[in-house]
Structure formats: structure tokens, C-alpha cells
Amino acid sequence: MSEIKIIRDPIYADIPLNGSELSLIDTPEFQRLRNIKQTGLTCMVYPSANHTRFEHSIGTMHVAGEISKNLEDVDRELIRIAALLHDIGHPPFSHTLEICGYNHEYITRKKIKKMDFESYTPNEVIDVLQSKGFEGALLSGDVDADRMDYLLRDSYHTGVAYGSIDYARLIRCMVLLDDIRPKLGVLGKGLIAVESLLIARYQMYPTVYMHPTSRIAEIMLKNATIYGLNEKLFNLNDLSTMDDIDLVATLRRSSDEECNKLIKMLDKRHLFKNILTFRYDDLTPEEKWLLINLNEEDVKQLEMELSEKLGTTVFLDIPDYPKINEHNVTVIIDNKRYKLDEISPLAKNLKWAYMKSWDVRVYIPPEHYKLLKNENKFKENNKKEVIFDCIRKKHKKSMMLDIMQNEGVIKGRGRLLTIAKEMGMSESEFLSELQKLIFCGLIKENVVKVRGTYRYDYAINL
Template identity: 65%
Template sequence: MIVSNNKKVIRDPIHKDIPLSHEEIKLVDTIDLQRLRNIKQTGLTYLVYPSANHTRFEHSLGTMYIAGEIAEKLNADVELTRITALLHDIGHPPFSHTLEICGYDHEQVAKAKIKKMEFENYSHKEIIDVLNKKGLEGKIISGDVDADRMDYLLRDSYHTGVAYGLIDLPRIMRSIVTYEEMGKLRIGILEKGIHAVESLLIARHQMYPTVYMHPTSRIADTMLKRAVMYALEDKLFGINDLAYMDDIDLIYTLRNSEGEENKLMKMIDERRLFKKIITYKYTDLTPRERWVLISMDEEDVRNLEKELSEYLGTSVFLDIPDYPKMEEHSVTIIIDDKRYRLDEVSPLAKSLKPSEIRLWDVGVYAPPDKLKEIKEKLEICKRDLLKEFIKDIPVKSTLLEIIEEYEIIKGRGTFLSIAKEHGMTESEFFSELHKLVFCGLIKEKIEKIGGIYRYDYSRLRYK
């Protein structure tokens, strides 16, 4: 840390000098922020990219810096935005998103920690409201084009050494503006910034298969998840303890255990990883099969793993990634005072959307020393193995039942109202809707009416 002209500055390889206020320094020195120094930003990606040892700590500083610059440009509350951005990741478990398992939610943990902290100029509620994406400050940190995403793409690209996460940050900063919709301020991008936002889309699209969803990283992450689940079953620690542990604590505990978790940790240490025996690409699965798989909770996955393991005669792990959210495609572009969705005015954005969906796939992994033993069984039913085990699982969806009744529903608000009449919450509605659209069970059609967009929904049929 450098002290210059009575201001404290942190040197950063991405943003160079990051100045910090007196209160920000106090927060940086808390145990909750210092803990992030020992939590890797990209989980076990360092097994593929050896330099990917950067942490949540420097990402938090970088997000704070970008968020503050955007807040100043948009006349938002700069101090509130910076403080919230600095704290937005304090709830992460060891190895970041890898261990968001068994109900662990890093955002809820962060809010609980914030309630116990002391602030000079803001209440706990004001900071948590921003963390909940309320107000202009909340949209700056987490939105369609946000500080969090811009920092991690730049930072992860730099530390992995790949050339795919580069974005035109200065151009985005010059093009970002606010506009009013239904009495609320929202964030948009001027026409001159279209190519800069496209660079964000391209960066994310290329970073996911190359870094975030690299096959080897996914296998290692799956092994670590199962090791922690075994440790939880053996009561070595509780799920809530992950909020206070860092990577070092966790690795030490797993290495010094005596159960299955120890074996898996040893394999990770020796980089003796499971091997992928089957891959199901998006197009290999029917919409129904996709829905069944992404709707499984952890217990369902474990039970399916047990059935596959019994059939093959060895431990089998199943890797079902979450479906892509693709928030950037909803960015509002302002041209001659008129508003458009990015994928409406950008052929590139429109073409990337289906391509990004098709990056999703499901992996089945087995121990490397058991491949010869299971070769014969795999050759008999390799492509149909998983399909056979899930073919009798029914599709359960309230929204699908509603669509069957109405055939077509005009307007997302109308759909939400009907869903609420069926007992669904708003959160449950959006979660289920996005999954159905992703799987191909429901068609989403966007109609522009005046200055707003209407989302219409209908049933997609499949064989």
C-alpha cells in the first residue's frame, strides 16, 4: 500500500492506482475482508492455468474502483456504491462459487456479516438495499452491464494468461448513461458504445468455455464439491462454518481427515483427476431431458450418481452446470432518444445468444484407474446410459401447466399474475421461467410496443 499526499493508494495490475478513503481502509482491515486474501477467485482453475492464484480480495478492490467511477459518471452516491462493492463478496465460501452447495448462498451470508459491521455514514439497511440491487447504486454493482462482471473478466483474463477477457472499459465508461422508466432510473448505453458492449459479450462468451467451464477445472471442482459433502456427512464441520473458513482451512481439514474426502483431496493434490467418460451436449438431449437434469437438487444428483455407480461398479460423479443467464443481452441501447435491446440492434449479440446456450453440457466422470473395468459396459450403452436412468422421471412445472391451459400468454406481467394465483412467488416464477425457456419447453417472443418490450410465451412441442 502506498501513502501519497495523505491518501492511501493500493497498486493493482488491472486498474493501476486504487485510492481508498479512511472508512474504506477500516473495512479493508476487517477480518471479513482479509479472509478474502486466501480465497481463490476462480476455484481450482489454477490446476489448468498455473497463474490463476488471484483472490476475491483484489477482485473486491477492483469492483469497488469500477463501481465508484460509474457512480461518479452517473451522479449516484459514490461512497455508498464503493463501500457496497467492496463488501459484495465477503460471504463467499472457500474456493468461491465452487462450494456454493447444500444451500450455501454467499449473498445471504454477506448480508448477515454486514449487519454485524459498523459504518460511519450509512445504515446496514442502506448497504444491504444496494446489495439487493435496489436503486441506481445496486444496478451499478450488479446489473446488465455491471462493475462486478467488468472487473472479473479483465482480472481473470490477466491472471490466466488468455487473451479472451479483454473489454473496452474506457469506451463503456464514456457511453454509460441513465434513463427513466416508470419513475425509476435505469442504466443504458449510448449508440457509440455498442461495439464496446459487444466486446463484453464476446469476452464472456470466450472466457466461459476456455476458463470458467474448462473440462479439467470442472472435473476438479466436482471432486472438491463431493469431498466437502463427504466431510459434512462426517461432521468435520458444518455448512455455516464455510462462511469463516478460507482455502487453507478447508484443504488442511480435508488432508487430515480419514474418510472419502481425504482420498479425493489427495487425488486433487496429485492432479490425479477423474476422467470424463460421457459428455451430453445441449443438442444431445431433448427439452424434457434438459429440464429433468437442471431441475435436480443435490440429493437427486447424489441418488442418480449412486444408481450409475452401482451399474458401472465404480464411483461416478455427475456434473450438471447451471444454465447461462446472459444478462448482457438485455442491455438497453439508446439511439436518438429511443430505447432498444442490445440483441435487437446488434446482429453479433443476436447470433451469440444461441451459441452461448449450446456451450452448456452435462459430464459423467469416473476414477482414472477404473476406465478399463467399465469400458465394456460403456460401449454397450454409452450414449443412452444417463438417458435410461432419467427416462421415467416426470416433468413437473406449474408454468408449463399454465401454458398448456392458455396456449399463449401475452406479457410477462400477465404470466406472473397467473403464476401468483397458482401459489408461486415472484422469485420462483422467474427461476422456473428462465429454465423452461433455456430447455426449449417454452418459447419466448419479444414484441416491442411503443417504448417498451412485451414478452409473449407459448408452448414448444418436441418429439
């Protein structure tokens, strides 16, 4: 039997590791994570938020192993190894620099394919990370080990009073559901524990993950990195081997004036200013649809047009819309299955509260802030024109919206999926577009109780 060693962790106390796990931790691919911050530039706001992907990955491994203890027919060691390696493809500063097509999940798979394992093939580990089989449901599901660890860990290291979840009860109440695609469910007695996770996620979103100051800093770093790529200081693939220290040191050597300026400003915490904010309720459904469908190239083009229009550098901050996967978790009560939103009024209300915390921001250099802020173009009556005059021509059509306009009302998600497939959409495209349309308010989803069960009906909401 492999020798067991103990790692001391501030969240879980003792985390046991066997020899094969330790050998993976000692690889260069994993050790790189010691210098990649878990929460990007959140440390600009919360000075103690210097924790890294290294300890998060070990924590995720521990949580996944604890969940698997209560489940039958799963390979616990395979789950732990996949959880340990799930983030080795992250670029410096984590999600902040998933830019220009960089995909940390793809890079993770590439790295795993080159690694040696004592008892498994690389493809077996990759299959878990791609949610193939029961094991994958623990790492990429509606409520998973990754999410539990980062909420607990990020809360601890930022020092905020949010992020607390009833972790021990939640994992005791988890069960595997043998559906077409295996997934985790929660027993009814764990309902309040799931709700605690939703509350934690909702509170952490505006106070930590989308804090206004860290958002500005991260947009500045992202643009400095893009300047560095354009200058050929490094290429996109180099981000898979660099850590935070490598990247910042490289950008400081840039001869590009804009790149150099941004890094010096970050070094001094001399940040851009937010001159415009478009909150969820400030925008029409059509305007939200326009914004969330802009790709990176669209955003850069729009920034150039706005910069020319305003006479200064302009950066746009358009976050991904909240996907809120936790609300899809299945809860088992009296041997019947329910979606969380169907039986939890708290979850249903939090879903919309979470969505409405989303906003879009426009940043300019601090030296131009006061001058432009006082100009008429930023008055309440016409501030939308500043951005939407440049954006309306980028309208993206929606096949599903066309379906809904023809049908008016569709009873049952299955029927809507069938029609979408007949129009050529895959199931993944269907789910993604439906989620976007509901978020924007272009389609309204109603949960209807029918003979002891629930049905999802959809109506056009224009």
C-alpha cells in the first residue's frame, strides 16, 4: 500500500495523500499552480486573497473523495486524480486571461495526455473531466466538488462573511442518478444545505467575484496581455507554461507604449475609472441579447469606435451572463424527482436576484474621467447612445426565438427541444441558447404543476 502523507489545510484540517497523488503534485505541471492566483486580481481589493490554484486543486480532490465515499460503483482514486488535475491548464491569473481563444479545459487535456499514471491511462482521467460516466458528475455537475471548494476557500481567504455552506451535510445527502447522462442528485433532507450553497454563491458574486475594483484591474491586465501578444512578446500557447510572475515580468519589458502604461498603472494601483454602468434593469431584453452575444473581436472593434468617439482609451467590461447551474440540481423527495426551483421558493427568487446583479461597465483613464463625466453625452437621457449607436449593427439572430415567435407558447421543454432539433440545433446548442434567451427576458419560462409533477412551459416575452 502506498505511503500516506498529510497536508494541513485551513478549510478541511488534514488532507491525506497517497504516493501516486504526491508524485502528480510534484510534477512541473502541477507545481506551476503555486504561482497562479485563484481569484485573479481580487487581491487588489482583499489583500489576503493570494491563495492559488495549487491549494484549490488539492481541496477539490479532497471534497470529491469525500463525496465518493457515500456512492457505490465509482472509482474513488480515479475521481481524486481527475479532481487534482482539473485546473493544470489555467493561464496566469486564472479566468482573467482566458482570452483570444485560450481554453483552460482544452489545455488541461493536452497536458494530461503527456503525463504518466500508475494505475490509469491519460484517457481515463480525461473522460472523467469531460463528464463521461458517473465519476465526471462529481467534478462537473449542478452541484460539484469544484464549486464547494472555491466558495469555502475564497470566502476564507478574502475574509468576507459570505461563502459559508453546510458542506458536511450536503455531501452526506448526495446520490448518483443513473440517467441518460449520469449526474448528482440530493436527498430531500439536504435541501437546506443546497440552499445555503445558493445563498453563498449569490453573496460572493457581487462582493468578491464581480467587485468593481478587481473588475477594472483585471480588464487592464487583460488588455496589457493582448498588447503583449500583438507585440509578439510571447504567443498564446506560452500562457499554458507561464505563471503570474512570468507574465508580469514579461509585460514590464514591453516596448509597447499602451502595454507599458497599463502595467505601471497596475503596479501603482492607479486604475481606470468606471464612467458608465448599464445594470440589468437599465437594458431592454434586446439590448441584453446584443451585449451577451458579442465575441472578443466585436468587443475590441467596439472599444476602438468608442475610443475614437470619446477621444481617449475605452475598455468595455461585459461579463458572461450568470449560468446558475445549481438551480438544475435534482432533489429526491418520497422517491420522486424535482428540480430545485420547483420546490424551493428561495432558490426561485435567488435565481432572478443573481441574474439582476449582472451589469456592463465602460472604463476610461483616470485623467480623462472628470472632463468626460461632465459632458452632455453622459447624461441619463442619452447615455445609452454612447454605446448602442455602435452596437446595433451587430445584431445576432436566434433560431429559437424564431420558433417561439411562430408558436407563441410551447408546453413542455421536450416539445421545444424536438422542434429545435428539427430545425438543425444540437441539444447543447439548444440548452445554451435557451438559457441566454431566458436571461435576457426574451423568453419567459413558467413552471406548471401537472398531476403531481412539473412541466416547463415557454412563451415569447417581446
